[in-house]
Amino acid sequence: MSALPNPGPRPPGELEELKRIWAFPKRWRILTEYNNTFIGALYVATAFVFFLLAGVLGLVIRMQLAVPENDLVRPELYNQIFTMHGTVMMFLFAVPAVEAMGVLMLPNMLGARDLPFPRLSAYAYWAYLVGGLVFFCSIFAGLAPTGGWFMNPPLTSARYSPGLNEDMWLLGIGFIEISAIAGAVEIIVGVLRTRAPGMTLGRMPVFAWAMLTFAAMVVFAFPAVILATTLLELERAFTWPFFDATFGGDPLLWQHLFWFFGHPEVYIIFLPAAGMVSMMVPTMVRTPLVGYRLVVLALVATGFLSFGLWVHHMFTTGIPRLSLGFFAAASMAVSVPAGIQVFAWIATLSARRPRLTTPSLFVLGFLFIFVLGGLTGVMLAAVPFDFQAHDTYFVVAHLHYVLVGGMVFPLFGAIYYWIPALSRNALSERVGRWVFGLMFVGFNVAFFPMHITGLAGMPRRVHTYAAGYGWDMLNLVSTVGAFMFAAGVALFVVDFARRFRPAGGKAGNVWGAGTLEWLPSGPYSNRSIPIVDSHQPLWDDPELARNVEEGHYYLPGAPTGGREALVTAPLDGKPQYILRMPRPDWTPFVAAVFTAAFFLLLTGKFVVPAAACGVVAIGAMLAWAWALDPAPVAPVDIGGGITVPTYMSGPQSTSWWAVVVLMMVAASMYGAAVFSYLYLWTVAPRTWPDAASLPSLWYPVAAGALVVLASAAFSAAGRALKAGRRGWLMAALASAVVLLVAGVGVEIAAHHALSPRASGYAAMVHLFGAIAGFFAVVCALLTLFCIVRAASGQVDAVRRVTFDNARLFVHYTVAQTLLGLLLVHGFPRMVG
């Protein structure tokens, strides 16, 4: 073992001060707390509540379908119910639940004090809670969306769905998209930069690899659906005809964008659950995971491959045979990495006789159900079979096998597994067996018959079915099974309410697991940050827990007098600097509530109140940002002879990394927009202009020159900053704002003669202008904030994170805008 960094006894009062600094605020001020344990627990609980709510909707569906030609639920209401069942399960339960497990468990698993941007997670959570609950309540007002969770136009366009219902979906999931992106930033930087020293990437728990893959997938997949929802809302609100074939738009554009997100989405949901299974299986057999490297490779490979499958949701749309072949092959290929993980688990289970605790039962249930679901997935990848099975109950069976088997069962197992680390009591093993039994049997009774029902001719998304076609008994059996499954869940809820007690100590490491989340911990996570030199640190060093508790490892106290996290190097976890976190305050909560209010009021078309809420939200965010980037203090000794700075700027700063991740999100969305433009050209080239009707080339030349000058102004500002010339700095920043806004303004003015309603092409051109405008406004805000900080003496040659963030984003925006100019003005001239 390595030498202990702080071998002697710790000074008196150090632990008390650490506890005081990290204590949760009392009473209602607890809403300002951002600690990952607090937010993470609320997050998981909220996701679970949405699971229950959407589950009730599922039971209503099954009651309506229990007998043919039933009239329990009118078609209009049924269509809202099945749309909400899918939407709430996918967007308000599945993704938040796995993200929440990351927020809750990752810092402890990595030996970190907290996530690197904890207030961002708090913001994401509160926005999700408020927005999600209001969105769910739309069903009581008859305003719930009716277009299915995938919302295909033209059905969901204004013409065929007038009314607010579909707008509710489009804007309602806006804050989900924000939460997911915020979570992705948090997790990427957290996994790569806050691991305990010695925890190389090769020693990282598999769940951390799974969450890293999850976050990277969110970065590249969610922007496609963000763009798609923006386009559909623009079409509904302003008649920009992206999806209207009579104007050169195309309904299939939506399907490409949505499923480019939608397919990775299901792996976004599954991979973290697979990561949880990889944490539980070694504990079941008290042996390390067999094939760790292959499993990690499989997780990452699944992440990549999953982006190449989306068209398998569109096999029946009449696409060319070559496309069918490629996507069928890719869809089959993705089962290889899944197979690697399954056989790694089987191999591990074969090492020793597994203990059959409740978590183990859920893992076994997962293996059964998920493997079956994966096999039906391979069936669906065989294109001719899909021609029959697509849009039938066969697919309903498949998706529930892979999602319930692949995520819900591991989640229940994980809750039973990790509760002892969070609660005074573990959950009851005896009741747990009943929960498992009812859920497992109920699930199979409900969903297995649906494979047959679908092939026997029953389509999906139907509020009723005709009698006498062989579906009657199958549906009744499915309904009985659904209620059995629900009984299992209800039993779980009862036991949970009886046993879960977060205060007054923790049950501890009852399973004898080996990873860091089982170290004794408080709100500050671990007393000291350990050195890690194996996959299962608690198994390999029996003294670890005691030494961590007694403060013999790094950072046993709070040397800067506030909440701190240790930032480490991405490959080997070497300590790099101390990240200082501000005290809890109201700004993330206020920003979140007003963000949710903004989206919800906008949905109801209350534009002025929405704008007012938006202004308050932005104000709160600026106030929040004001507390960031604190003045540097002296470097601190963390033990073991290591002194680290308390401030970091440049590419080593976690802030820089966050901006880089955001740039990747933006680039991903822009890529989707470029795809959309080029795709519509292939569909309706007749709507593209000839060179004579394009705006003069002077427009893009002028716009391009202006935005490039804005970048140059920022570079000049950087030099002024280094030289300590504050006046020049502020002037250069101000000019950058003016130049950027002017450049974008020129581009928008270039198309004044073209109405965005005229065609899909016209709508695209104006979309690029709108994107450029939006980014220019964000840059202006960031830069103006920087100017104000500089004026108040809080930006200088050393303390420059605020400046660097703005600079990165402005350079990115300029590059993105130039690409847009090239496309909009260059492409038609090239092909015309």
Add this chain to the structure above:
Amino acid sequence: MALPPAHQSALSPHGAEAAGILDLTGVLVVGGAVVFLVVLVLVALALRAPRPRLARHWLVVAGGVVFPAVTLAALLAYSFAKDTRLPLVGRPDLAIELVGHQWWWQVRYLDANGALDFITANEIRIPAGAIVEVRLRSADVLHSFWVPALAGKLDLIPGRENRLRISAEAPGTFRGQCAEYCGGPHALMALFVVAEDSARFESWRESQRRPQAAAASGRGVALFGEHCASCHTVRGTPAAGERGPDLTHFASRISVGAGILPNDTASVARWVASGQHVKPGNLMPEFDALDAGGLEAVVAYLGSLR
């Protein structure tokens, strides 16, 4: 009277494409079951006693990489061989345009030159054994044409025409349903495909081509002209509305309401007077203002459209 028995299952095919797909399905089910059992057996073995020989890398590589790669490559090739849809070679024996509407099907028969022959709705009759090309278009939102006993499905997409070739091996009645959610009463958008021997098909086709014989005047005709002609066409009469299904030779059809009610007087009356109760949200208003005599007259008129 009830709707005639009809086949609507992919598991009992009566057409060439459906039969080929069922073969593929059999292979997939057997293959999937075998793999599933192997996995279950391995897990069961592990639960009963430790198997150190299995607790190794080689199992992960053999089971997770080699086995799937080999099997799936073979499966992929086999599945391509079973895809008989594209390219569409040769001329079909019969071509029909099927235009999807919320929540009914317009059926436009084409003659040998590709020109319009006649229009009907919600029912397709074909000669048994013939290759029939169905050209799919949509008048409004996405729909999907699915007659599982004959073939897989293909979508109806506004702005595009998709073409599907179907053939029935022998005479029979087959039911299909819209298989792409189209809002409202999507569940009640069905149609019948009837395969007949060539002689019967030809005589049906001849009679469909003829316009409706001019009807005697009467209350039914008058009420039809007043209330129905603005949306419905009956060739050979002044009624020329195009918003709803063409009702020429309506009495020769199996169903009313797009495959959901049998074509008898009681059901037709129900459809006319309380269609919103039968198929909530459909675009035909209820004619409950007609008195009992008027309703009877209209229904009788419709029953005369042989």
